[in-house]
Amino acid sequence: MKKEVRICGFGGQGVILAGFIIGKAACVFSDYNSVQSQSYGPEARGGAARSEVIISDGKIGYPRPIGIDIMAAMAQEAFDSYRGDLREGAIIIIDPDLVPRNDIGTPIYRVQVQKIAEELGNKIVTNITMVGALIGITKILEVEAVKKAVIDSVPKKFMELNVNAFEQGLEAGTNARPE
Amino acid sequence: MTNERDPVRIRRVLGNKVQFIQGDMAVAYGGLLAGCSFFGGYPITPASEVAEGMARLLPRVKGTFIQMEDEIAGIASTIGAAWGGAKSMTATSGPGFSLMMENYGYAIMTETPCVIANVQRTGPSTGQPTLGAQGDMMQVRWGSHGDMEAIALCPSTVQECLDMTIECFNLAEKYRHPVCLMTDGEIGHLREKVVIPDEDEMELFERVLATIDKDKFIPFSESQTRDSKVPDFPTFGSGYHTYVTGLTHNDKGFPATDKQPDHERLILRLISKITDDREKLTSVEEIELDDAEVAFVSFGASARPCESAVWEARKKGMKVGMLRLKTVWPFPRDVVTQLSKKVKKIIVVEMNLGQIYHVVKEFAVKDCEVILAPKVGGDMHLPHELMEYLEVSN
Known part of the structure; x- marks a missing residue:
């Protein structure tokens, strides 16, 4: 098994943390190898940002993605910019409120992760909601492993909020269908 | 503040044995595990996380972190700390490495054990700050003026960033030489799994301190106590009067700048103490x-x-x-x-x-x-x- 995952959005949304949690869930709380990298330039803060994770049951040589299997986008600019290297049949997940122009002629998953986060009381957990949705849709990792990685990676006083965000995202993802 | 390595405290500060961290942070972890108690440097992308890590970790093991005014002072403080008895390190990238070149040579000439992590980015000059490169591989060998030998290790994984930093400290102590970890922006910013070695999984080479009668001590000759071209170390404040200079010096450490044989003898020892062990150093x-x-x-x-x-x-x-x-x-x-x-x-x-x-x-x-x-x-x-x-x- 080898999966290349990209989570993208704009700087400040926590796309790096989202990728970090998936990578950690894979290699610390599961038995996979994983690497996580990110791309940004000094002038790109606030602009499009991306975080990429490779999960594999074998050794990972080249540590950057070559063909993305799963892409989750939380900003229009990121969705528009980072779609060039998707593998055929790649799973695409977007929040339609954040990526309104999303009709690209192939079925994609639409999950309102920001709305879920807002209903939980703070849109700062949009990224963790997206992690939940991504796991619910793709099932690339065991839910418990990812939940452990969330708990291990967020400040203690926001743990409950983050776990709720993950679980609600997970449920929304599990029920989502590509359209 | 102390230079004493406290393994229990170090492990408490580092936390879980298995972690998912960046290469730069693994360099800081490796430093801490090796017993580094001083970091002096100046932040620069893509090496800043090494300094950040050390700023966060070192005070918690009673070590010292100083953000200096620039990289020249960064390596100067690192050299000074070594003479004060610390295992010391600095970290930088291209432009900072260029600034460090004079004092890198000074550390070689004065046989100062210390570690320099260079998280390479593209150059010349400020180049591409956030992107990786391997353009300093000759600079580390020849970048300071004069004849010298270099010890440089290159990690390919985040785990190696940790392991090789420990090894850099061991080699720095063994050869009394500034040892360079030549990593790069790719590995420095990559996150991967690291397994923190237990005490019994690590080998540490500790500095060989001067113990001979103070009257008989010769600070810059072959060791007087063992079969080695590397002299025993007279920590400042230990009572061994030692004159330390970047000028060509005699065995006693005093400038001897006008005779060819003095210079040749010194430089050949500084080089051969490393090249004699080329095979042992090969990895x-x-x-x-x-x-x-x-x-x-x-x-x-x-x-x-x-x-x-x-x-x-x-x-x-x-x-x-x-x-x-x-x-x-x-x-x-x-x-x-x-x-x-x-x-x-x-x-x-x-x-x-x-x-x-x-x-x-x-x-x-x-x-x-x-x-x-x-x-x-x-x-x-x-x-x-x-x-x-x-x-x-x-």
């Missing part, structure tokens, strides 16, 4: 070389796409392998010569326009073709780009 990884007809030679980040290309080539039935240099300096010349006798062609893969290539060529036998696969601009080679070099070979 390489051999991948699929047994029946290989073509071999990649690479190091650091660029070895990763090489390894992917080797796997792909093997799937296609091509007899391809790789020699990965973990120690780049002193150059593992014998290993390269042996390899060149075995394979028809060597492809040197590096993220620059040709540096280690020239050294490989120097030590490869004439019958073996040596070609360069260069790449600059901040991206690693793609595995399929390296496959193209192989397909030309066949």
